[in-house]
Amino acid sequence: MTIFFDGIASGVLLFLISVGLSVTLGLMNFINLAHGAFAMFGGYACVVLLNRYGVPFLAALPLAALLSALLGAVLERVLYRRLYRASDLDQVLFSIGLVFMSMAGANYFFGPTQQPLALPAFLQGQIHLPGLDAGVYRLFLIAVGLAIVLLLQWLVVRTRFGAQLRASVDNQRMARGVGIDVDRVFSLTFALGSGLAGLGGALGVEMLGLDPGFPVKYIVYFLIVVAVGGSGSIKGSLIAALILGVCDVAGKYYVPQAGAFVIYAVMIVMLLLRPQGLYGRRAAK
Amino acid sequence: MSSALQTRGLVKRFGGFTATADVSLDIAGGARHALIGPNGAGKTTLVNLLTGFLAPTSGSVLLEGRDVTRMAQHVRVRRGLARTFQINQLFPGMTVLESVAMAVCERRGLGARWWRPLAAHADALGEAAGLLRQLGLMDEAHEPTAKLAYGRQRLLEIALALATRPRVLLLDEPAAGVPAGESRELFETIARLPREVTIVLIEHDMDLVFRFAERITVLVNGAVLAEDTPQSIARDARVREVYLGEAADD
Amino acid sequence: MSPADAAADARDVSVELGPLRRAARWTVWEYLFWLLPVAAYFAFGDSLLFLSQIAITALFALSLDLILGYAGIVSLGHAAFFGLGAYAAGLLAKYGMGAPLLGLVAAAALAGFAGFVSSFLLLRGNDLTRLMVTLGVSLMLFELANKLTDLTGGVDGLQGVVLRPLLGRYEFDLYGRTGYIYCVVVLFALFWLARRLVHAPLGLGLRGVRQNILRMPALGVPVHRRLVLIYTVGAVYAGVAGALLTQTNAFVSLDVLSFQRSAELLVMLVLGGAGSLYGALIGATVFMAAHDLLAGLNPQYWQFWLGLFLVLIVLFARDGIMGGLRRLQAAVRRASRGSGAGGPREADEP
């Protein structure tokens, strides 16, 4: 039972650090391998706010997300926007370039070492229930994850904004033709994706650590979640992350010899069964 | 004449929606057959099922008497079943000649040759050039496909299908987007194909359909409503009601 | 004879083949290009080990170009085959069979076999799916090699790789002269084969697969078989590159299988421009040279400058260096002709 709970929490963490990519890659169709750089930015923002300015953790989280969103909006305006029509491969090259720059930048400003993060006391420790020892921080992650899913699901599926976004991705020229302000839609969405990345990064520091290598260290996990979930599906990402998290944790507990293989094997099997991902609605470009 | 293409109880469902409902067709060898019906009646879907682009939910497809339902698309093509697409499916970065030469090489079994350059396969290139001449695309032989005007691209679409030397040819709205004058030329080219080649045509331009077809099948809501000669179809009240309107008034 | 033969009997052998012939013929630029490695041997005699590593990486990039640039299979796990080749050659040499050419053949065979088998996982799905499946396969192989410490030496690397002299005669020397000549000759030979392949009907068909994979079956092309074939060839090339690395370094480390190697490879290929063979060679060379140069100038923060370089390349030269060169060439031609047509010929769709 505890293992199952840990698996869920681990899955939600995966989801939280990947959901931003689900927005930029999945919804906007931009191969944004620099997703991890935004997450790292959020992480550093959170740590700096906490340690240097003494901002409480719960306030630092949204601030970190906001700062990342701002950064995203600025970069979208000056750089990303020029590349929406570039080929996938050019987008890969470009975003990897950004990753390199961000890593060197983080190294320059914060040094190559791990950043310390101390959680407030009320998020530490475990709650003991019969048959279940639940880490408080893990519970917190699950709560935040659920809130994000509901919010995004509502935003993307229920509101006209979501439809306008998908329309803009499908066909920019025509979207303008029916009166959609494509630039604004993209800016907002990219900022949203970056903000989520920043939030994920900030939430992840406690469990994943934070150093300049962050953007590449976890890139594989981001991609796994988005690919297995299906491009552009928030719900898919969540379910994929949960399945992966539970399988990974249970696999490591029960068959530790195969620990490293579980997550990759699960991914490959799921992709062979559902090449478009769990909720893939179309080929990614 | 023996039948070239048959279907038996063909059904295709997309989720809960039935796009093809129990269609049994029998098209004779050498036929000039038209498939008409309202938008969304399932004509394109039927072509997709015949060529193996889609797998049927149930039922079977027979090509010259042999069951090909489980056969891959390319195998059916090698057995003489070719098609064109309603929306162009071309190779934008290749020249016209390259595209057609590629199809010709494939048919001649040269597709996996990797030693001699394409230019050295004179026979195949000659045949490709012959096709281009036939469709009047010779002047654009070395143009990249992407630069061709829409109407010319429709012709290339047909040239590619002919390059496989089909015995059964399925044409999905070949004249869509081609202006009146050119579409007539196009149909003359198609009409010049050898009589043995079975041709199935989908088209909404009744003028062309009635001029070309010897038999017509009308599809409605995925099912066959009627099959008959053009004259009888034109007079059929049900067909007029759901599809033709006044279009068949001559 | 099928009935439709009559239609095609209006053969016209007199079609103008000039453009096609020209495309397959070696140009002056190419001859000049291949003089570069010769010139480099004399100009940079102190850095031959580095130069041979460039040649190896170029071969590796070439192998990715065959599958990505020509068949459109995106891979983030190509290091799997590189690594297999590297270990195959390394293990042979460790256990006494250190003849370099034998190592190449064994590496090619092993990597090719692995490529053949794994290609069946790639037949369905979109780019992202393929990216992840290739990545997953290579990561699992990495973990496997990491676990089998007895066989591979794990992260510490495979030691005791002892090479026989090349052709029984030429020792691998401290300056890396033998190694360099060896690598460049192998690279050239394999490049030459690849060049033939892409200009032959097979290469044409592969471009077709890349540009419109949906249409190909309707032309009678067994797409799956083609993908399997080219993926296997790509794997063979990668395996040979891996073997060369082992042989010039006399050491195999786990990172031959690493994700970073696959990712960097993709970056190099895209930097050079996919789908032209030369793009792979140029991309590998430029990337490695830039890396070396920047790391020399600024060992701690060179990544920043390299990243900036990549970003600028994308902003100012789409489709990599080759794309930029082609556009430049077209511009020059247009300028010299006053005006007129002549865009990039191989402008495949994005």
Place this chain on the structure above:
Amino acid sequence: MTELLRLEGVWAGYGSAMVLEDIALTLREGASLALLGRNGMGKTTLLATLMGAARLRRGRMWLRGADLARVPPQRRAAAGLGWVPQERDIFASLTVEENLAVAARPGAWDLAAVYGLFPRLRERRGNLGSQLSGGEQQMLAMGRALMLNPRIMLLDEPLEGLAPLIAQELLGIIGDMVRQGGMSVILVEQHARQILPLTEMALVLERGRVVYDGSSAALAADPGRLDQWLGVAARGATAP
């Protein structure tokens, strides 16, 4: 009557290539215009220029007195232009209903009205744009433009790929719109004979230049010129 749209000395094209040369035209409120010409003569380009999707190189355009060139492309729908592009350009990952609603503006045309016009769309309302038949896409493109409740509909070969019955109905609707005068129409068609009776004015393009600008009736009555510019005379009386 008030002037709705006016173009003067318009030169336009794509990138550095010039397609249209020195186009002038005037459209009154509620008037209708047939835009004719052979393949590749620039009809689509003219509509694209109005929508801001092709590049205006020289000349001026006014919509109800306002300088259209200063209105960014995404505002032109709000300014009153409704576009049915030749390639339909359906949003593939939106459902039929989302396609209709995504940019709808208040007015007489709402979901119910469009579904009334094309019952087929109501049946397929949950389908994704990419899962529609060719003709259904055409209907959807038309419906989507109507939902904008524009002042001018720019229709680029709207009958292509439609079953004859639907095509006739649609022609009827367009006729009504024109007659009631609520909406102006610029109509591009290959089948000149079908639409000349519906429109008051006609404009014929040849190689990007205007070769005829006058009444539709006069043009329809001149088979010689029709044949010269459009190659339609040979179609004779069998036209549907």
Place this chain on the structure above:
Amino acid sequence: ADLKVGMVLPMSGPFAAYGRQILDGARLYIAQHGDTVAGRKVVVLVKDDTGVAPEISKRDAQEFIVKDKVDVLAGFGLTPSAFAVGPLSAQAKVPMVVMNAATSSVTTKSPYIVRTSMTLPQVTAPLASWAAKHGIKKVFTVVADYGPGHDAEKQFKKTFTEAGGQIVGGVRTPVKNPDFAPFLQKAKDAHPDAVFLFIPAGEQGVAFSKGFKERGLDQAGIKLIATGDLTDEDVLDAMGDAALGVITSFHYAEAHKSPENQAYVQAYHQAYKGHRANFMSVAGYDGMHLIYDVLKKTGGSAAGDKFIAAAKGDAWVSPRGPISIDPATRDIVQNVYIRKVEKVDGKLQNVEFDHVAAFKDPGKQGS
């Protein structure tokens, strides 16, 4: 002529911190002792090998040798780099001072290699003996699933069981591992007296020790024992209070009490603001010390054979305590300390409370 020391180090990538610390240590030595020795000016050249990329290390070293004509190769953050360069040093007869690369067999790859850092068995074995002697009967091992992890596991098991202890279970964790929850749970379920941990320092160490506390293993009376790289001063601050009470064995601590170390730490803090002195920096410092010593002895010659002959048996008091170069293996002989993480003046420190003196690498006794 100048004495050129070519240092091959990870200056970027995941191990960039190591490279910087080693280089800082070496530079500090030069700054303190003047840049001339035996009449030759010492010039330090640095090339980045990005971490685990032995082909880059090898090419860096090769270019140092044939192009820059360096007298001494030095650095080597990770074992594969040292392995790849070893044969080159043998072939070119260039002395090679290994300043980290901790796998036992590194020094056997060339007769010109000498090491000033440590070996993994060297710091593992004393911990096992200490544990067995101090009331720890049952141990659960958690090691990273890669070569060094396997070595540490092997050495610990061997020494611990020989001393009468019992291994009640163990797991090998994937090298890339975002979540330790299942392993911690497994360790907890095994009810050991202590968990022996060997994983890469950095985010994994941080995550593990945080999880250890969160999951209440410490409250269950389980001790966390590890080799000292886990609580390297460089990551200690990032671990925060979760590290308190962790027991480790190692050859150097910033808090080591000796006048040499006090001077060293003070100078280090002064030279490199905001950085802490750790075992990496000391290895670089001592490596440079060795080079200076040797050159003084040989009168300025760095020829391979002379260099190594002079290095063998060299002994001095380093900030870490007395050390010497074993003439037989060219490896380092040094004290290994048992320490516990405590707060000293508000700063987390490894406080030494026991030690094994002049301990040789046990890894080479077997082979």
